[in-house]
Amino acid sequence: MYAYGPVPSRRLGRSLGVSPIPPKTCSYNCIYCQLGQTGRVQVRRESFYPKEDILSDIGKAVKVINSANIDYITFVGDGEPTLCKDLGWLIGKCKQQWQIPVAVITNGSLLFMKDVRQDLESSDVVLPTLDAGSEDVFRTLNRPHGSIGFEEMLQGQVDFRKEYSGKIWLEVMLVKDVNDSDKSLMEINDAIKQVKPDRIYISVPIRPPAKPGVRPPEPGRIIRAHEIFGTILDLTDYESGEFGFDNYPDARTAITEICSRHPLREEQARDIELRFSESGNIDSMLSDGSLVRVEYQNMPYLLPAKFIGILSK
Ligand code: SF4
Structure with a gap:
């Protein structure tokens, strides 16, 4: 799917x-x-799957869920969606076929490519990431492909702002002792001012991270980020709200599909199971090893077993 x-x-x-x-x-x-962890970090854009199949799958989901129950169709991917060469075609088709706004969540790293900027033109909102204001923090935190430099990445976001008429909602992920010092926050703020986004969000790691030892900043550093960045919206708490299940035949499929893109707190997964009036799925998935329970910040998360081999290397 x-x-x-x-x-x-x-x-x-x-x-x-x-x-x-x-x-x-x-x-x-x-x-x-x-x-x-990203197995193979890449910058080459590809048609990974037939674009017609992707569009048809979106169409089926919109039909089952009902467009009135969808606020955005969001291209997000299990990684960087602008690596899909067909993104512009897909966004255009979604806009033609449904009256639903289209959003793209991107790390913003490929906006230096003209074809990527053109692909995003007809979307309504683009949500890029900008976690660093210097080359060294960029390399430490985002560990980009060797061909992407900080200045080039930033210039891509600046150029995109000049050309794009939709909304840009920038997200800054703050990590303890990596980009939460006054120096780092001020450098990030200088970069943000160049991009001129419509909104700025700050977030912190709330799910088990790829590298051990990654932690959210102390509350005082979040307050300092508010002081330095000015008007920002805070995403540092846990999300709430309900997942949609109409597109899934059973609890096991729903939990597997959602977990693969969006690791679930155990309480969220158990809530999904209850919504299907089923029981025993999660326990059997934990027993057969297809799901693994991981503690992060004193909170149990359920991750697909395939993540564990690529976590914490
Ligand atoms: S968090 Fe970083 S590594 Fe993970 S998908 Fe997003 S951009 Fe890629």
């Missing part, structure tokens, strides 16, 4: 996620990534 959810999104409401790329295909290998 290419389309999943809708998942409750703190920024986008009921968001029908669409992943047009294979699992964990990305131009970055962020230390905080909730999807584990």
Whole structure:
């Protein structure tokens, strides 16, 4: 399945996620990534799957869920969605076929490519990431493909702002002792001022990260980020809201599909099971090893077993 959810999104409401790329295909290998390590960091854009199949899957999901229950169709991917060469075609078709706004969640690293900027033109909102204001923090935190430099990445976001008429909602992920010092926050703020986004969100790692030892900043550093960045919206708490299940035949499929893109707190997974009036699925998936329980910040999460081999290397 290419389309999943809708998942409750703190920024986008009921968001029908669409992943047009294979699992964990990305131009970055962020230390905080909730999807584990990037096996092969890449910048080459590809048609990974037939674009007609992706569109048809979105169509089926919209029909089952009902467009009135979807706030955004969101291209997000299990990695970096702009690596999909067909993204512009897919966005255009979605806009033609349904009266649902289209959002793209991207790490922003490929916006220096003209074809990527053109592909995003007809979307309504683009949500890029900008976690660093210097080359060294960029390399430490995002661990980009060797061909992407900080200045080039930033210039791509600046150029995109000049050309794009939709909304840009920038997200800054803050990690303890990596980018939460006054110096780092001020450098990030200088970069943000160049991009001129419509909104700025800050977030912190709330799910098990790719690299051990990655932690959210102390509350005082979050307050300092508010002081330095000015008007920002805070995503540092846990998300709430309900997942959409109409597109899934049973609890096991729903939990597997959602967990693969959006690791679930155990309480969320058990809630999904109850919604299907089923029981025993989660326990049997934990027993047969297809799901693994991982503690992060004193909270139990359920991750697909395939993540564990690529976590914490
Ligand atoms: S957090 Fe996003 S950009 Fe970073 S490695 Fe994971 S999928 Fe890629």
